[in-house]
Amino acid sequence: MVEHAQSFLVVDDIDVHYGAVQALFNVSLHVQAGEVVGVLGGNASGKSTTLKSVLGLVHPSRGRILFEGKPIQGMAPADVIDLGVASVPEGRRVFPEMSVIDNLMMGAYPRRADKAGVAADLDAVLTAFPRLAERRKQAAGTLSGGEQQLLALGRAWLRRGRLVCIDEPSMGLSPKFVDMVYEVLFQWKAQGQTILLVEQSARIALELADRAYVLQHGHVILQGKAADLAADPAVKKAYLGAA
Incomplete structure (x- = not known):
């Protein structure tokens, strides 16, 4: 069991399979009320699957997901939405x-x-x-x-x-529209909106997020305060384009 059982959202040690293929391995994260938490990683890292698990679009084969203390793993997406979750899906x-x-x-x-x-x-x-x-x-x-x-x-x-789940908001957009989208997200953050953000563009996501998790091949390989991750040489090299 993760240490943050009283968090607004808890993803506790979940595995997810697509048929015989395992997409997530022992993934845990938590989101406090009023926080912006980023889930970062490259293609096929498992970040969108993590978000889909929260939304009920895929169901973990192991582990738990708690929203305001209530187990929601295995629930239908409509029932998750009814609990007070909003979704901005990948591809609009x-x-x-x-x-x-x-x-x-x-x-x-x-x-x-x-x-x-x-x-x-x-x-x-x-x-x-x-x-x-x-x-x-x-x-x-x-x-x-x-x-x-x-x-x-x-x-x-x-x-x-009460929780907004956002999947790849910058994907396929021009820089002008990325700026417009993130201007809104920064406004939501200032208003205290709780956000779980999946994003491949790590630089801008780490500017917005309070904390973040980095996934690779379905595993959480790094986690911490967004500012610390942005300064981490390994993150800079892998995700921020640093030499």
Whole structure:
């Protein structure tokens, strides 16, 4: 059992298999309320599988996952979301034939009884993302990749999750859109939002995160405060492009 049983989120010594192939080996991590925790690593390191395990998209073959003290391993994704988890998935996963507004409102569906709160948050999202406001009636599938990433963030914003799980937010985006996305994430951090962030771009993730874990071949090989990892020669060489 990991030492942080009272943490907001605990991933405790999990293994995950895809058929006969093992993707995670004894992976443990924890997230405190109000923290931003990064999960870093290269391709096929297991970082996205770790996030999918939290969301119920894959189920560990061993170990536990606790959200606010409640075991959630093996739960269906919809049930995990109902507990107060929001997701910004890899590849955005917008509903391409639905309008921008309808996509945003899908995020607010669990809060549908709170009409005033949803309306206020929708106004806030459209103010923060003028591109989405300009394209509010446009089909989401016609947006650029960067605009779809903003839409996925806005959808999670409307969910008002106590934990937001974000998978590769910078993937495939131009530097301009990466800056826009991370500007929002820094704002969320300042507001005390709890975030579990999977990111291949270690440099910017370590600027945002309070702590981070580095995965390689399904194993946690490094963990610690983000500032310490950013200064670690091994991390610099492997993930930050240092000579």
